[in-house]
Amino acid sequence: MTYHFNGMDIASDEEGYLTDLSLWNPDLALLIAKDEKIEMSPEHWEVVNFLREYYDEYQIAPAIRVLTKALKKKLGEEKSSNKYLYELFPYGPAKQACKIAGLPKPTGCV
Amino acid sequence: MSTLHTVNKSPFERGSLASALAHALPGDAVLLIEDAVVGVRAGETAAAQALKAAMPGCAIHVLGPDLAARGIAADGVVDGVTIVDYGGFVDLAAAHDKVQAWL
Amino acid sequence: MSDSKRFLYVNRKAPHGTVYALESLEVVLIGAAFEQDVSLAFLDDGVFQLVKRQVTTGIGVKNFAPTYRALGDYDVKKLFVERESLEERGLTEDDLMEVTHENDDEEDVSSIEIVDRARMAEIMAAQDVVLSF
Numbered sequence: 087m088t089y090h091f092n093g094m095d096i097a098s099d100e101e102g103y104l105t106d107l108s109l110w111n112p113d114l115a116l117l118i119a120k121d122e123k124i125e126m127s128p129e130h131w132e133v134v135n136f137l138r139e140y141y142d143e144y145q146i147a148p149a150i151r152v153l154t155k156a157l158k159k160k161l162g163e164e165k166s167s168n169k170y171l172y173e174l175f176p177y178g179p180a181k182q183a184c185k186i187a188g189l190p191k192p193t194g195c196v
Numbered sequence: 197m198s199t200l201h202t203v204n205k206s207p208f209e210r211g212s213l214a215s216a217l218a219h220a221l222p223g224d225a226v227l228l229i230e231d232a233v234v235g236v237r238a239g240e241t242a243a244a245q246a247l248k249a250a251m252p253g254c255a256i257h258v259l260g261p262d263l264a265a266r267g268i269a270a271d272g273v274v275d276g277v278t279i280v281d282y283g284g285f286v287d288l289a290a291a292h293d294k295v296q297a298w299l
Numbered sequence: 300m301s302d303s304k305r306f307l308y309v310n311r312k313a314p315h316g317t318v319y320a321l322e323s324l325e326v327v328l329i330g331a332a333f334e335q336d337v338s339l340a341f342l343d344d345g346v347f348q349l350v351k352r353q354v355t356t357g358i359g360v361k362n363f364a365p366t367y368r369a370l371g372d373y374d375v376k377k378l379f380v381e382r383e384s385l386e387e388r389g390l391t392e393d394d395l396m397e398v399t400h401e402n403d404d405e406e407d408v409s410s411i412e413i414v415d416r417a418r419m420a421e422i423m424a425a426q427d428v429v430l431s432f
Contacts, residue, residue, distance in 0.1 A: 145366050146328070148372065152369075193328045197424055212311075215343055221424050294426065296423065299319070299431050299432070
């Protein structure tokens with residue numbers, strides 16, 4: 087799969103995850119989100135940015151239960167529930183949000 | 197709770213056998229397979245001495261087909277080492293609670 | 300937790316030269332979803348996996364060392380490091396990175412425990428399943 091962005095072809099795997107993480111930028115994130123039929127709100131960005139920070143520190147995309155636990159610590163109960171996250175990312179918060187964040191598929195997704 | 201430890205690397209090249217013997221407890225068994233079988237040749241080698249030193253507490257076995265493939269005669273192995281075939285390997289695995297591989 | 304099994308991942312190889320260390324870490328992270336009683340053992344050259352300040356940019360491979368620090372988030376809280384293996388390689392506990400988890404009082408505590416060889420043998424013997432890397 088390929089994303090066409092600013093006249094560039096940006097490669098991804100067959101599921102749409104970027105092959106080269108360093109090519110990510112916020113505008114490309116909007117394009118990937120559009121592909122996922124998601125309109126990015128500040129709440130979406132909060133999760134996507136959190137994932138990018140987590141990856142930057144630990145070099146992995148967290149599994150969903152790890153994400154919710156870590157989000158709870160940072161943003162509180164309300165913004166870390168499964169319900170809240172699935173409302174933002176209906177096809178799976180870890181998978182969809184990671185894709186938009188330009189990260190690989192979460193490690194520990196079974 | 198006893199363990200079958202398997203070792204598959206030559207003791208002349210790596211420390212896997214020494215490590216396995218250092219962590220095996222009385223009642224455990226050690227089985228040498230693949231390249232590890234070169235360590236059971238009788239003689240004044242460090243590997244042969246380590247095996248002899250371990251044997252009061254641990255049973256030492258070696259896989260016959262791997263011995264034969266490397267030209268080591270059945271009567272040329274360290275005293276006390278038991279030669280098993282593939283069926284014997286299975287029996288050993290079944291006789292212990294778990295198998296731990298020393299890669 | 301009473302019907303959970305005790306799993307020990309045994310790490311005996313230095314990182315980066317072979318794929319063992321990374322494979323082990325990935326299996327641990329994936330296996331963590333099954334909520335078993337998981338411990339990691341680091342002995343022989345495996346102790347090098349936890350050494351601080353690993354920089355892999357020059358060899359063109361991904362540096363997965365920071366990922367050990369995420370193990371606490373995955374509820375993997377027991378990392379046993381063999382004292383003799385450290386000493387044989389001229390290393391001390393101070394050479395190892397910090398790996399922590401949150402205890403029941405929400406305090407960050409170290410997940411790393413240095414054990415001697417005899418204790419390591421007992422830890423291995425007490426497992427239901429030993430996975431070697």
